[in-house]
Amino acid sequence: MFKSQNNSSFSLDWINQIPSSIAIIDTNFKLIRASPRWQANYQLDLNDIEGKNFIDLFPELSQELQVRLKYSLDGLRDIKFKYNAKDCQYSSKNSIWHLNPWKDGYGNIIGVIIKVEPISKTQELEIELNKTKLILNQKSSVAKIGSWDYDVQNETLNWTPIVNKIYGLSSEFKPTLENSINFYIEESQEIIKKLVSEAINSGKPWNEKLQLKKSDGEVIWVNTIGRPKFKGSKCTRIIGTIQNINESTIPKESKIDEILSDYPLFEKVPLGMAIIDITTGHFLNVNQNFSKLTCFDKEHFLGHNFKKFINDQIKNKIEDLKNQLKEHGSFKPIKCTYKNQKNHNLNIKVTGTLIEGKSGVKGVLCTVENITLQTKLERNLKNTIASSREKNEQLLNFAHMVSHNLKTHATNFSLLLNFLNDETGKIQRNKYMNMLFSASDNLSETIKGLREIVAVKSSVNEEKKPLSLNESLFVVEQNIAGLLKEANGKIINEIPETTEVKALPAYLNSILTNCITNSIKYRSHDKKPIIILSVEEDKNYTIFSIEDNGLGIDLEKYGKQLFGLYKTFHRNKDSRGIGLYITKNQMDAMNGKITVESTPNEGTTFRFHFNKN
């Protein structure tokens, strides 16, 4: 040691000559020499400090400095050390100390040469950056922030291994814009696509919380940040980060328990119940009755967004329900349908109330009630009411019609009798007598019509039976043969021999007679009447069609009145306005229906739908 000291003192005179700021210490950190510049820098006089412990001169730096000096003594070259002026008493200027081992002629390390260089701006930044990077790396692995870089022109995406971790992917996974977006759940996908396109097209950065479905199927919340970079007017890159924020966003099991503890009857109420997180829309819990109703396990729902399980009918109402919750703390019961796992379509009634756990977690407590049976009964009741209302209406119409028609005849009788009473001339009296007879005939005719109608209404309870359509037609054709011949008409029958309809024999006869007679009665004046009879089958009905080439009916004008009582649409002496009214009533009584198509002056097609049941 002594020797070296001698050597060094001998060879250290050069330090006084050099313009740089240099200090030299030995292996015990004792200051041996310092250049005049160094002494000026730190306003120290070598005479005062020579042989003193260098580390003691800079107590503020002692720890870091000691470590680095030791490294240097171990042989590490060019160790940079930042001297931070604000921390120290000697110099007001920041600088960088370059530490290098001081070697003797044999290569032995005998001390450290400390060269002080004024710090440049770039260097300072570089050092800051390295520091930040280090901190960031540590932090990001703690906070699970991954960063990524999308090259817009080449459409390539690179990301850090943490992103793979967030996605739950192996490190071999090659990300593309498309496959990385596909991991988001459907709704989030739409949002991120929009954000990317906005960033590229209008330079808008984003910061959004979205839901990501990891490769193992777990859905997590992530915070994604993106910043577009432009070259000129073109977006060339987007850089950004992605962070798993699931822990902070999704309430943990304990929070559910906490909410549940407020509702100890949750499992015991005889209703399906569910708690949904108001912010995420996830099921927090469902009770046993809920599982029973849906026929799915609890696990089918927990942690999933409720929107997955509802139909569009309700999806459209979500906004309204949210508003109701906001305003009133609950929403009015809504009815909807739900298909459970056994494919049963259920009618359910759902109510919802806003609840809040002790820690402020907000949820919606929903009850779900199966009202399928109730709905069915309700529907039956409504149908019954509707049909009795219709019957009432019919009855009232009927009463008006009857009274109207009978009154017409009654007034005619009294009118004629008054005339007869006042008249003395025999010829005139005879004339009145004849008119009275015709009035009496009219009255009989009207009453006959009414009896036909009453007959339809009263035989509703008779049993329907399968009848051969062609046999019934044959009988009817015999009866109207005269009428048909007189009109020079022709019936084309395309009905298969085997066709049967379920009907009351008297009704079927009446219906067939009525519609064929109508086709002949309302024939075109310049065409021979042709009537085509045919049959179609569908699931519930045997449909008998009768098509003619007659006058036709303006359905736009008369469609509503077509089956009304005493409605006639053609000037025809024997139109009574009763036929179609009765036919309609007969078809109704047999649970069938009539449809009609017609073009004025071309013809009419009536379709009689005979119910198969």
Next chain:
Amino acid sequence: MKKISDITIIDDDAITVFGLRKLISSSVECNSIESYANGKIAIDALTDFFNNDHQIPQIIFLDINMPIMDGWEFLEAFLELPIKERIRINIVTSSIDPRDQKQWEFFKSKSHHLITFNQKPIDRNTITEITQVS
């Protein structure tokens, strides 16, 4: 009594037409009484009169329940003819349906013609009263 030039009866019941004719001709003086069996024939004839500057009948007796074109449909078509004179239209019906009453009120309110609603039977006094030029 002021003499009436033309009267028209629109009714499909021959006996009613006969009775009205007799009652009218024995109660008031008039040039002619025409009758039509339904609204369609009547509106065709009256439109023809109007287009050829013939005299439109001053008084019309109108039935409601008629085939092809009923009384209401006739009224609707008739009110569309831009006739300046005030015509008296007497609806004569045996209907007691309140819906017919409503229809009458509706037409009465939207026309400058005088429209009356009369229940059958009509006696001589009523005929005299409603067979005056409006």
